[in-house]
Amino acid sequence: MGGLAVGIDIGGTRVKLGWVEQSGRLLTRSEIATPVTATPAAVARAIAAAAGQLSAGDPPGGSPALPDRIGIGCAGLIDRRAGVVRTSPNLPTWREVPLAELVGRELGRPVHLLNDATAFVLAEAQLGAGRGSSPVVGLTLGTGVGGGIAAEGNIMGGARGFAGEIGHMSIAHDGPPCPCGNRGCLELYVGRRGIVAEYLRRAPWEPGTSAYERAGGDRRALSPRLLAAAAQDGETAAREAFAASGRMLGVGLANLANLLDPQLFVIGGGIAQAGDLILEPARRTLRERAMASGGEAVPVRPAALGVDAGLIGAGLHALSSGAAEVSS
Amino acid sequence: MGGLAVGIDIGGTRVKLGWVEQSGRLLTRSEIATPVTATPAAVARAIAAAAGQLSAGDPPGGSPALPDRIGIGCAGLIDRRAGVVRTSPNLPTWREVPLAELVGRELGRPVHLLNDATAFVLAEAQLGAGRGSSPVVGLTLGTGVGGGIAAEGNIMGGARGFAGEIGHMSIAHDGPPCPCGNRGCLELYVGRRGIVAEYLRRAPWEPGTSAYERAGGDRRALSPRLLAAAAQDGETAAREAFAASGRMLGVGLANLANLLDPQLFVIGGGIAQAGDLILEPARRTLRERAMASGGEAVPVRPAALGVDAGLIGAGLHALSSGAAEVSS
Numbered sequence: 001m002g003g004l005a006v007g008i009d010i011g012g013t014r015v016k017l018g019w020v021e022q023s024g025r026l027l028t029r030s031e032i033a034t035p036v037t038a039t040p041a042a043v044a045r046a047i048a049a050a051a052g053q054l055s056a057g058d059p060p061g062g063s064p065a066l067p068d069r070i071g072i073g074c075a076g077l078i079d080r081r082a083g084v085v086r087t088s089p090n091l092p093t094w095r096e097v098p099l100a101e102l103v104g105r106e107l108g109r110p111v112h113l114l115n116d117a118t119a120f121v122l123a124e125a126q127l128g129a130g131r132g133s134s135p136v137v138g139l140t141l142g143t144g145v146g147g148g149i150a151a152e153g154n155i156m157g158g159a160r161g162f163a164g165e166i167g168h169m170s171i172a173h174d175g176p177p178c179p180c181g182n183r184g185c186l187e188l189y190v191g192r193r194g195i196v197a198e199y200l201r202r203a204p205w206e207p208g209t210s211a212y213e214r215a216g217g218d219r220r221a222l223s224p225r226l227l228a229a230a231a232q233d234g235e236t237a238a239r240e241a242f243a244a245s246g247r248m249l250g251v252g253l254a255n256l257a258n259l260l261d262p263q264l265f266v267i268g269g270g271i272a273q274a275g276d277l278i279l280e281p282a283r284r285t286l287r288e289r290a291m292a293s294g295g296e297a298v299p300v301r302p303a304a305l306g307v308d309a310g311l312i313g314a315g316l317h318a319l320s321s322g323a324a325e326v327s328s
Numbered sequence: 329m330g331g332l333a334v335g336i337d338i339g340g341t342r343v344k345l346g347w348v349e350q351s352g353r354l355l356t357r358s359e360i361a362t363p364v365t366a367t368p369a370a371v372a373r374a375i376a377a378a379a380g381q382l383s384a385g386d387p388p389g390g391s392p393a394l395p396d397r398i399g400i401g402c403a404g405l406i407d408r409r410a411g412v413v414r415t416s417p418n419l420p421t422w423r424e425v426p427l428a429e430l431v432g433r434e435l436g437r438p439v440h441l442l443n444d445a446t447a448f449v450l451a452e453a454q455l456g457a458g459r460g461s462s463p464v465v466g467l468t469l470g471t472g473v474g475g476g477i478a479a480e481g482n483i484m485g486g487a488r489g490f491a492g493e494i495g496h497m498s499i500a501h502d503g504p505p506c507p508c509g510n511r512g513c514l515e516l517y518v519g520r521r522g523i524v525a526e527y528l529r530r531a532p533w534e535p536g537t538s539a540y541e542r543a544g545g546d547r548r549a550l551s552p553r554l555l556a557a558a559a560q561d562g563e564t565a566a567r568e569a570f571a572a573s574g575r576m577l578g579v580g581l582a583n584l585a586n587l588l589d590p591q592l593f594v595i596g597g598g599i600a601q602a603g604d605l606i607l608e609p610a611r612r613t614l615r616e617r618a619m620a621s622g623g624e625a626v627p628v629r630p631a632a633l634g635v636d637a638g639l640i641g642a643g644l645h646a647l648s649s650g651a652a653e654v655s656s
Contacts, residue, residue: 151484160589180619254510261489291509
């Protein structure tokens, strides 16, 4: 079990990289800006160069010091088996990009690609808040809402590796249209835009209120983080916005409880940092709506591994995928 | 693999029993009326007696001719590990009934209890329409809507064996209340009452229309089967009722596709006999709403094993559970 992998997490603004031990410990770590407008080949080169430089002092790319196992987590629709990014909100011009092959060629090593929320759930299920529980259903609440299902520490990928799109479960069949093509998706209510919209629906939006002052009067500066601070300041509309989103989250969790009977829910992503502002209303709705509860509602826990969970999960995925098949 | 089990399927009106081979073949089969108002102990005695009599000519109960493995499928909330019926729509006065133990004591053999829709999915995934596919998501459309998820032919039970309550996935967070405590559950739109309600919302309900004549003018006689016949007669409101329910089914299937990425959906239960009246609108909505479709929507197939799928699945469950632990 003493393997070592490079874990890479491609986010909307930063690419995080690190050497990951099987235990989840990060040995070394770095970040580069996400080259959002670069071509796939240029992105692959930038990632490979950064990965090579992680082993400070050794020659980059193909260095014997670089671990054999490389895992990349990326938001979007990821064909895990083929190592292809079908589409990604973080790299909006990409279509069907064989990222695993592109990076693998640069590094002379097989690269294992997976969805970033899947990587998060893998790490939290094996080493974080979900350790020892099975199945674990994990959600990441951010600009979008991602997720995954782990059983006995392994991700359920489904037939093609697309399973876990929890943010695109409709809880309002005739609700507002979602960019994904569906309507009333959970992400519309629980993601960043949903919380901001819930706030603006309730707020007077005038000088003297906490969120207004914190945003300098600029609505575009509103974010879940800013609204969480306003809620801590005691602004009612901000508290209510989180409560409304939390209730919608609870509707989604009740559906997942009825479908999957998880032993535990793990909630991560930036919005989860609002903590009980959003999680308490979610727990209450879960208890009210899920079957089989009888006082034994599924626990809802915040993620334990912090901002590096995706990075660690990408490394764990590479370690469990092995290095047998070389893609170059 | 040459085992033999007794499969038992407790339905709302009939209890079906049969000897089931590992191949799914039924060697012998019988039915008794469901003793809906009897005490749990009396129901257990009736079931055990009928099971014993399956081996015609041999002494019932404990006869060496009776297979060692006994499986029972029952609608409702079933604690599979404990062998307990928590609640069942078919046996409305039951609460926390240890049915496996009660029947097991009568027969002198361990009895394995599971949800009836779970049994259906197990049989269809191993031997029916889902054979060779994984994961398979199955739904039974009847008075209620049940379901299950099978991976590599095995049922995903979840932490406590309650997984698969597909009928109680909310697709309308502010929809009508469901007896389960949730709102806007799929079952409300796709089950028997939903289809009848969709019909009555559209129909003039007057002499000369097919459904009215077939029902003898009695609304209470309306059923999905009768409405399917009226639709075949060409009555528009009946066709539209199935189309409306089919679209809601498609909303549910799109959610399940996004969450679980199944290789195949299998649809059974009485309402599925309406065939493409309900399945075609469901397939269309699934294609429109599911992510990752790109022309490759998950196939939706009618069940292949007919009315005995639940019986066969209960037997298969007993065969795979083994006879090691004796419950008497």
